[in-house]
Amino acid sequence: MNNPKIQVYLRCRSITHKYTVSYAKPWRAKQKVFEMRFGTNPVTYYDVMHFPNIEGGPSILQRVFFCLGLYVRAFQYCLPLLCIDGTFLIGKYKGTILTAIGVDGNNQVLSVAFTILENENNDSWYWFLERVKAQVVSSRSNVCLISDEHAEILEAIDKFKHGSGASPPTWPNVHHRWCMRHLATNFHDHFKNKDLMDLFKRLSSQNQQRKFNAIWKLLDELTAKQQAADPSESSTARATKPFSQWIQDKPKEKWALLYDTNGRRYEIMTTGPQVE
Known part of the structure; x- marks a missing residue:
């Protein structure tokens, strides 16, 4: 294999001896050549000579x-x-x-x-x-x-x-x-409503007490209406709770910017910060 980076479909086109070659055949051939040249994933671990605390049995990299x-x-x-x-x-x-x-x-x-x-x-x-x-x-x-x-x-x-x-x-x-995004996903899994989830994100990122209280109250009202509109939910094993009940066991300082003690999170609300 003169060019190991050549794509499989180009190798298919290069075979012109009256054969119709599927994509899988040259792909498997390429993998076989790589194994012959570089070894398989478990076997190559045997070439590492300085593992500390070597244990018996197959040499498999865990961490x-x-x-x-x-x-x-x-x-x-x-x-x-x-x-x-x-x-x-x-x-x-x-x-x-x-x-x-x-x-x-x-x-x-x-x-x-x-x-x-x-x-x-x-x-x-x-x-x-x-x-x-x-x-x-x-x-x-x-x-x-x-x-x-x-x-x-x-x-x-x-x-x-x-x-x-x-x-x-x-x-x-x-x-x-x-992370606000992960918590909002959990919120959506429970309430099944994207608009309510977006409102919860606004609540999490709010830094003014008056607006925080207003959004909290609105979430309580809307989730209570949602529960009343679908009473069948109350008979299921996972009944929809009003917002205040759903969030009560989650400390505010963990998820709400307004209650971020000493500003430890520096207004970073997710595990994937947005690059500006």
Whole structure:
């Protein structure tokens, strides 16, 4: 294969010996050549000679943490804030990517660290954030993490802040706020109304008490009317609650800009800040 980057459909066109070649055949041939040249995904791990704590059995990479020194130094000049999030890998090789994104004073984003690991759970989030704390945050105090309400993230951050059992807290001055977009999605899942969801986003981003109270009251009225208009919902296992009942167990300082104690979130409302 003289040109490994050649696209499959071009290779189909290059075969002219009276054969009709499907897309799949040259694609499989290309993958076979790559395997012969570079090895398969699990096999290539055997070529890494300096794994610490090598265990017996098949050598399969479970976790890897990436953090570039240039970005770590740049983070010291960014806001004391990190947006953390995760997404699934859906290609040939499965897994999860967790990311930590910084934001500077000009609202520009900086990808300071990410990890590829087996799945998203309490242990993997703690593992990732432990390295973010050690390699990125270091001795910088009062850093705020913005994330969704994922139970595993909440547990990991609580363990950092308050310790666990006999283990003392290792990041006691960390702060935590919730992503408005994720919470609004949960709101929509419950109330099934995009206009109400947009109104909730306005409530979350409001910084004036009078307007905050007015929008809250309007949400209460509209969600109560929605429930009255569809009484069949009350007989289901997941009955629609009025807004005040739905939000009552969610601390305001976690999701509402108006109640953001000491302005820890710097008006960053989502885990994907808008670049201006």
